[in-house]
Amino acid sequence: MEDHQTLESFLSEESLKRCIQALTEAAEEISSLLRKGAGLLGLSSVNTFGDQQLQIDVLADQVIEKALQKSGVVESICSEERSKERPCGGTGFAVAYDPLDGSSIIDTNFAVGTIFGILKGGSFIGHRGREWTAAGCFVYGPRTELTLAVADEEYAHQFICIPQDSKDATVLGRWKRNRVFKTIESGKLFAPGNLRSTVDNSGYQKLVNYWMSNKYQLRYTGGMVPDVNQLLIKGKGVFCNPASISSPAKLRLLFECIPLAFLIEKAGGRSSNGNISLLDIPVNETEERCQVCYGAKEEVERFDAMVGQMF
Numbered sequence: 001m002e003d004h005q006t007l008e009s010f011l012s013e014e015s016l017k018r019c020i021q022a023l024t025e026a027a028e029e030i031s032s033l034l035r036k037g038a039g040l041l042g043l044s045s046v047n048t049f050g051d052q053q054l055q056i057d058v059l060a061d062q063v064i065e066k067a068l069q070k071s072g073v074v075e076s077i078c079s080e081e082r083s084k085e086r087p088c089g090g091t092g093f094a095v096a097y098d099p100l101d102g103s104s105i106i107d108t109n110f111a112v113g114t115i116f117g118i119l120k121g122g123s124f125i126g127h128r129g130r131e132w133t134a135a136g137c138f139v140y141g142p143r144t145e146l147t148l149a150v151a152d153e154e155y156a157h158q159f160i161c162i163p164q165d166s167k168d169a170t171v172l173g174r175w176k177r178n179r180v181f182k183t184i185e186s187g188k189l190f191a192p193g194n195l196r197s198t199v200d201n202s203g204y205q206k207l208v209n210y211w212m213s214n215k216y217q218l219r220y221t222g223g224m225v226p227d228v229n230q231l232l233i234k235g236k237g238v239f240c241n242p243a244s245i246s247s248p249a250k251l252r253l254l255f256e257c258i259p260l261a262f263l264i265e266k267a268g269g270r271s272s273n274g275n276i277s278l279l280d281i282p283v284n285e286t287e288e289r290c291q292v293c294y295g296a297k298e299e300v301e302r303f304d305a306m307v308g309q310m311f
């Protein structure tokens, strides 16, 4: 357990504080909607990525948009559900987000999340993750948690939402720091996404064989937020989601891959697309998808050597 510093006192810069406060308010609402069974309400439509949207995907998207509009410090937004950048009524930041990561595991009652990235200015286009101001994810599990990394602060930080009966003015005061993530070491824990791509990605098949013959422990839910977040919490291991011709990359560079890379690298881990750090890839369009690997230095180097960028 850490020092229980509040999120409010952790954040010093006023406009970033307003932006993150808006996100925590939205996350508290999304978490309460999920607890009421909102995710079980059925289908809505199809988004620009071709994903079947649940009503809760659309609802969470709107909850976050509304909160960011109210903050007055957000110039533009875009999300997995509405991927074109558009004005958000304020000035200061561009915010990109995946409102609900893990739609397909809502019915199984696994942990799901919200992923976000924040950049000073009006657009993400042409910018690399290394230039971002902050990024993080909310986890909706038995607890509601925020894992946050800020460019001007060392390390990644976990805050836990401790709801209080009265809704007082200091919303961020409800979020208490529980852990600081400083290092991800090599360790025998693997979370292998898109395993179906081993059929025509022989490098990935070799890597899976390596993990199995070295008796790695499998820990994979199919939700990127809990699956990547566990590397921080356990302080070891590897997560990947490689691609092949028959099973192309699924994860979205702007809405999923770069924000979690920002967290992992702040926590002393590495990220890669099989060749370079995900923080060194400029965003050319908001709809790009990407192959990813996160984890300890040696684990990511092994991924680059064995899987690389074949596709």
Ligand code: AHG
Pocket: 051, 080, 098, 100, 101, 102, 103, 104, 193, 194, 222, 223, 224, 225, 250
């Ligand atoms: P989303 O629910 O935001 O559309 O994305 C889910 C992602 C990610 O959470 C997970 O790692 C990946 O999809 C799993 O994909 P498959 O179920 O296709 O393996």
Ligand code: MN
Pocket: 051, 052, 057, 080, 103
């Ligand atoms: Mn989706």
Ligand code: MN
Pocket: 080, 098, 100, 101, 102, 224, 256
């Ligand atoms: Mn997602």
Ligand code: MN
Pocket: 057, 080, 098, 099, 100, 101, 102, 103
């Ligand atoms: Mn989503």
